[in-house]
Amino acid sequence: MPQAPDEPQVFEIGDEVTGEFRCAECDLLVKSPDESDGVLVLPACPLCHSEKWRRAGA
Ligand SMILES: [Zn+2]
Numbered sequence: 001m002p003q004a005p006d007e008p009q010v011f012e013i014g015d016e017v018t019g020e021f022r023c024a025e026c027d028l029l030v031k032s033p034d035e036s037d038g039v040l041v042l043p044a045c046p047l048c049h050s051e052k053w054r055r056a057g058a
Contacts, residue, residue: 011053015042024052 010024011017016039018032023045030053032040042053 009055011042011055013042013044013051013053015053016040017042017053017055020056021053022056023048023050024054025050029056 011021018038018040020029020031021040021042022029026045026048028045028047030040030042032038044051045053
């Protein structure tokens with residue numbers, strides 16, 4: 001999967017992440033849970049069914 005190192009990293013469904021992420025298509029925001037280990041397994045976007053996510057701005 002070619003990806004230039006200076007491009008923003010794209011995450012896909014099934015990736016285990018922490019923090020806040022936005023849908024690459026519709027900008028829907030999802031957050032990892034505060035409880036337990038705080039890991040979120042990225043779903044398909046509930047709005048547009050995109051499988052791509054970007055890390056939300058810090
Ligand atoms: Zn979406």
